[in-house]
Amino acid sequence: MASRAEILRELNLGPEWRLRHGVGKATADAGTRTERAPSAAAQTSTGRLERIAALSWDAFAADVDACTACGLCRTRKRAVPGVGDVRAQWMLIGEAPGAEEDARGEPFVGQAGKLLDNMLGALGMNRRENVYIANVLKCRPPGNRTPEPVEIEACRPYLERQIALIRPRLIVALGKSAASLLLGTDASIASMRGRVHRYRDVPLVVTYHPAYLLRSLQEKAKSWDDLLLARRVLAASLSGAEPLQRG
Numbered sequence: 565m566a567s568r569a570e571i572l573r574e575l576n577l578g579p580e581w582r583l584r585h586g587v588g589k590a591t592a593d594a595g596t597r598t599e600r601a602p603s604a605a606a607q608t609s610t611g612r613l614e615r616i617a618a619l620s621w622d623a624f625a626a627d628v629d630a631c632t633a634c635g636l637c638r639t640r641k642r643a644v645p646g647v648g649d650v651r652a653q654w655m656l657i658g659e660a661p662g663a664e665e666d667a668r669g670e671p672f673v674g675q676a677g678k679l680l681d682n683m684l685g686a687l688g689m690n691r692r693e694n695v696y697i698a699n700v701l702k703c704r705p706p707g708n709r710t711p712e713p714v715e716i717e718a719c720r721p722y723l724e725r726q727i728a729l730i731r732p733r734l735i736v737a738l739g740k741s742a743a744s745l746l747l748g749t750d751a752s753i754a755s756m757r758g759r760v761h762r763y764r765d766v767p768l769v770v771t772y773h774p775a776y777l778l779r780s781l782q783e784k785a786k787s788w789d790d791l792l793l794a795r796r797v798l799a800a801s802l803s804g805a806e807p808l809q810r811g
C-alpha cells in the first residue's frame with residue numbers, strides 16, 4: 565500500500581496541510597475578538613437582513629467586502645465571497661477561508677482546494693463551469709480556528725442569498741460546519757453521508773471536508789462515493805427519477 569507521503573505526492577499536494585484547530589477550541593485571540601464584536605442583535609438587524617436578501621450579484625461581493633457584522637472583519641486581509649458559475653447546477657459549500665484564501669480572496673485555493681479541484685476534475689468538472697463554491701464564513705477565522713456560532717449567524721444571510729441567487733439543483737456540504745448549518749443538526753458526517761438530504765427543496769449530499777481528507781486518506785474513497793452519489797442525485801432530479809442512495 566502507498567504511504568501517506570506517496571499518496572500526497574501523487575496528488576501533487578506537496579507538503580502536508582494541517583486541518584483547522586480542533587472543534588470548539590477557542591484561542592485567546594478569539595476571546596478578545598468576541599468581546600469586541602457587535603452584539604448578535606446588531607448582526608441580525610432587520611435592515612441588514614433585508615438588504616442582503618435583496619442583493620444582486622453585482623452588489624454582492626462589494627457588500628461582503630464592506631461587512632463588519634462580526635469581529636473577523638478586523639483580522640481578514642480579504643473577504644472571500646465565492647467563486648464559479650452563478651448559473652451552476654452544483655453548489656459546493658465549505659467552512660471558511662484559510663490563509664491562502666484570505667490572501668487571494670478566492671475559496672479553496674490552498675492544499676485542500678487542490679484536492680477538491682482534483683476530485684472535480686475526475687468528475688470532468690472544474691470550479692468555473694457549472695459549479696459554484698462558497699463557504700459558510702466569508703472571512704478567515706485567525707489561525708484557522710473553528711468558526712464561532714455568532715460568526716456563522718452573522719454570515720448566514722450571505723450564504724442564503726447566494727443559494728437564492730444561484731438556485732442550485734444540488735448542494736454538496738463539505739464538512740461539518742456546512743452540513744450542520746444547512747441541515748440544522750449536530751450529527752456526524754459519517755452518519756449523514758451516503759444519503760440524500762434536503763436544504764429547503766434542494767437535494768443535499770454531505771461529505772468529508774477536503775482538509776480532513778488530507779489527514780485521513782482512507783476516507784478519500786468514501787468522499788469519492790459521495791461525489792458519485794451527488795452526480796446521480798443531480799441526474800435523477802433533472803430527469804424526475806429517484807436516485808439510488810449509495811455509491
Ligand code: URA
Nearest residue numbers: 658659660661671672
Ligand atoms: N477550507 C474551507 O472550508 N474553505 C476554503 O475556502 C478553504 C479551506
